[in-house]
Amino acid sequence: MRIIPNRLKHNSLFYKMFLITILIIVTVSTMITWTTMRMSEEFFIDRFSLNNSKVMEQIKESLGTFQYSIVIASNGLMNNGTIKSFLTGEHSNRMLGSYYYNVKKQMTTLKTSVEAYDVGILVYGINGISYATDRPSWVKSDEELQNHFITSSTLKQPKKLLFHLEQQRDQTQEDWVIVASKAFMEPTSKVIYGSMYFTIQEQDFRKFYSSYTSLGNNVLVMDPSGTILSSNLNEFIGNKETELLKFANQLEEQQKDYINADFKGKDHLIMIEYLPTFDLYLVNLIDKKAAFADIIDKKSIVLIGILFIFLAIIIVYFSSRRLTNSLSNLVKQIGNTPENDFDHYIPVTGTYETMQIGQAFNSMLDELHEYVDKIVLIQKQKRNAELAALQQQINPHFLYNTLASIKFMVQHGGKEEATDTVNALISLLQNTIGNISETITVRQEIDNLKSYVLINQKRYGERIRVNYFIEPECFEIKIPKLILQPFIENSFFHGFNKKSGGTINVLVWKEGDSLICEVLDNGDGMEISADNKLPDTKRKQEMFSGIGIQNVDERIQLIYGEAYGVTISSKIGEGTKVHISLPVEN
DSSP states (O other): OOHHHHHHHHTHHHHHHHHHHHHHHHHHHHHHHHHHHHHHHHHHHHHHHHHHHHHHHHHHHHHHHHHHHHHHHHHHHHTOHHHHHHHHSOOOHHHHHHHHHHHHHHHHHHGGGTGGGTOEEEEEETTSOEEESOGGGSOOOHHHHHHOHHHHHHHHSTTSOEEEEEEOTTOOTTOEEEEEEEEEEOTTTOOEEEEEEEEEEHHHHGGGTGGGOBTTEEEEEEOTTSBEEEESSGGGTTOBOHHHHHHHHHHHHHTOSOEEEEETTEEEEEEEEEETTTTEEEEEEEEHHHHSTTTSOHHHHHHHHHHHHHHHHHHHHHHHHHHHHHHHHHHHHHHTGGGGTTOOOOOOOSSHHHHHHHHHHHHHHHHHHHHHHHHHHHHHHHHHHHHHHHSSOSOHHHHHHHHHHHHHHHHTTOHHHHHHHHHHHHHHHIIIIIOOOSEEEHHHHHHHHHHHHHHHHHHHOSSEEEEEEEOGGGTTOEEETTSSHHHHHHHHHHSSSSSSOEEEEEEEEEETTEEEEEEEEOSOOOOOOTTOOOOOOOOSTTOSSSOOHHHHHHHHHHHHOTTSEEEEEEETTTEEEEEEEEEOOO
16 A cells, blocks of 8 residues: 555656646647637627628618608608698687598698508697597507607707607507607797607517527617617517617727627627617627527537547657656655665766756765754854853842942841842842743743842932833743843933933833834933944943843844844934844743
8 A cells, every 4th residue: 555655756756747748738728729719709700790780781771761751751740831730729629620631631641751661640739739640559648748758858859850669558568669759840930839759669660670680699779878669689678778878888989890798697799880860779789609609619629629638648648757767766766865864875877867966966965964064063152152141141240239239228227128129139130040041931021120120229219210011911921031131221321321310111012923022211312323233332330231232132133033133223312212023932
């Protein structure tokens, strides 16, 4: 059972190369196949759109003929004196019958221009009287006509022939009616005295383009609001498709003949033309999946592509296997090197490439031995530096002056004060001399600071106050001994030479995986060099420890690396801030 994993391990390069090659072959073949089908499809779409552009022209011609017939009829109605008198005058019941008879004769004559299209004509005057040649096509009472939105729209735009969509009285989906309306208006005075309506069944209107539609190739007639007035797809009639208006604007802006877009969840080829004389849009909506499904035999192309991929994989397998055998043997020899403590050099044999690798590996072993020796030496130096830094922690001058202060307190009756100072000194000595550990907790470091501060305040007074702000979860984190005390000491003896007093704040908190310690004072401040080099503040005067600020930074970087250390910022007259970053160690 162990033979198979070892075999895979020693031949991993072969298997990786083989898998990568397969991936490349499959990817390239797929891209070529997809590109071929895509280019073929785009070529056919271009040809198809060109043909459909001609079809759109033919549909426009048919619609133009229909519109011209309505225009002729509307001009005839506008210029007919009998109809004008009928729509403007006040008629008694006795004379109304005679008017109806005369209007019927005139309408029969005028209707001949649209008779080929089975169009009904309805006129309505300002006197509230209407007449229709074929009322069943669009039944509306005089009161309904007066308040109808078609009438109000017509009167707002009296010079235009407007097209609208209405339903029959039975409200069924199949009985839509398209109404073309225009106002009766005096040519000179521009006075409006009625409105005329030309009605045609949507089924009859559809005949203008139905012969040009097929499976997936659909036609829609849309008004400027996006409402579908007519279509060979019944489900679209009466719907408001504002998305098609966006496509129309996009085509106009880009000056394109067609656009590929997703519409109703399907990939469509969309052609839209604006018909200014109708104030309508002619939409050619082509469902690419339905229309082009049988154009390209995608199944055959894919099968051929798979066959070529299979043959390429077989060729790649045997050729790669032959080329990587010598390399696999070299991998086995290199894998056994750790078992011999890196003292076993591999034989330089095989192909040119494996020989070069063998020579490079043997050279690397020589360099590795030298590097390990250097690391061991550096580690010894590092430990020596840490121990040397922790030696001489107590300056004799500090002990001498502290004991002298305690003697002075006792002589002058300050026994309690002297006792507190002795206790603080004892605690300080226990945590520095008595504790041989190289690291202590934040709590212990803060206790040391408090003892040190108490001793100095007893000696020099409380003109310098010290505040501690420690995040509770930081108390048990381990830090190197005596990394905060040198900065407190520096602030005490060098930070308030010009000012009579001030405050030192000690802050400790966690920031991600780092522990941040800051010592801030509002003392005299100092000049910091442009390269932010830490100042050499180590002085002989009253130093508690022999560890200077520069030494603290070097200790931190020696233990934890260059990512951590000390930075100092300061302004003359405003104070100094010491920022220390350490890794979190519990």
